[in-house]
Amino acid sequence: MQILLAPLAVSVISGVLAALIVLVDAIVNNYGEVTITINGEKTIKVRGGAPLLFTLGSAGIFLPSACGGRGSCGVCKAKVVSDVGPHLPTEIPYMTQEEIAKNIRLTCQIKVKRDLAIEIPPELLFVKKFKALVEKIVDVTYDIKELTLKLIEPNEIEFKAGQYVQLRVPPYDTIKEPVERAYSISSSPSQRDRIELLIRLVPGGALTTYIFHHLKEGEILEFPGPFGEFYVRDTKATMICVAGGSGMAPIKSILFDLYEKGVNDREIWYFFGARSRKDLFYVEMFRELEEKWPIFHFIPALSDPLPEDEWDGEVGLITQVLEKYFQTVIPTDSAKEGYLCGSPGMIDAAVKVMTQCGVPEEKIYYDKFA
């Protein structure tokens, strides 16, 4: 008798308490329907309780987020106009004093519990979530792949050359949740039904490992987009573009976009840096472009050319080559704008060279890989 009674007693007590928890959960965590006002004009009705980032996502508004809502990248910031309480300890590390004063919040950390009013850049309202078929995977170097994605739903994309999307891959192996990372579109905006991305293998990187070892042609991937402030300013200033590795992507999109639009009234210089021949790609493509487009000058440079490379082009770090051209070839009298994409180290060095050579810092636009 005792042998039955004891477990029964424990289970009944646990059962009653569990029921109580479920009941409290249903009452306490039910925030009902709340209204979010965006930029004072658009209102959406959503279910409360979830973090703001995901709540907006479920309503079709996608804020950029490099880490996918885990509070580790600090990108999904938005200004919250209504009161949502003080900044949380998980937000503070990503905020400047100025942002805290303006009540800029990390949207993946704050929960929607009552009616909210927020302000986001208006172009984010045009961001959509795309479903696309992996049409082609090409190795452009040993560690960079060119991915062609054919859009399925919606089947067309409108973006400014230089913008990026948030590629998302499904869980695999030991990665239990979908991973999202930002990638610049390398194809021209004139091509509406498919986009190309350049993905460089990051050893141990959750997304690139999937792309390099698991992804097959014919698979379906999802990405919200387009995002980003890295696009060409419509001026007559001479463009100095500098890129390294997969930093090629947004610059390629920008250059082909300008060529297709028939821009002929500004000089364009493109400095592309690599270590040796095996890291260099698209050289033929840009040589061809240079031949048919007189205002465009392409300068690839190798920092460590191998003897077997038989390299007769520029040698040295791309920033050294850039400095040399500033001093010798590039006309000094014209206004200039800098467009940079690559590793933080390369960008910092290039910004330094450019400011020394007379390009105003506020005219240098860049896309730093983080």
Place this chain on the structure above:
Amino acid sequence: MNVDPILLLFASIFTSNVVLTNFLGMCSYISISKDLVSASGLGMAVTFVMTITTALNWFVYHHIIVPLNIEYLRFIIFIIVIASVVQILEMLIDRVSPALYMSLGIFLPLITVNCAILGVTLFMQIRNYNFIQSLVYGLGGGLGWWLAIVSLAAIRKKIDNNPVPPGLKGTALTMVTIGIMAMAFMGFAGMIRVQ
């Protein structure tokens, strides 16, 4: 055992303070006492959980465990009750004060395994308190813990503004502080006895 509940309340706060005389619940006591606001928040949460669980466990012990003759399962049952109460409290705090919820962090669910809570329940059972005494003892135990952590947090805040020898920084000096606080609380010992 027949103790006046009012006496018991003061005794459990001062003379038999769970932290400073029984050294129970030290883990969160040391970790959360860096900041006065979170210390007070945790103290409040512990008081709340301790009062409710002691009363609830008294009921469970006398009306379920003893009649069914399953005293040997009391530890498991007490812990299940404590865990559920903490779970419910967690949801309530998240709803009412997200900032407190975030600053308590992992220590909120860890109240489940805060030995002060189970300790008070077990003292209640061993000392054979009646329901009113248990309720008062749970409340007093919690208030005592709250008082102790708030005092420690205040002392640590003072210490932060003073030069401390490198070898004593952080936990080391906190332990010394707690030792001295315990001695100070021993001064109350002769006034009331509840053992």
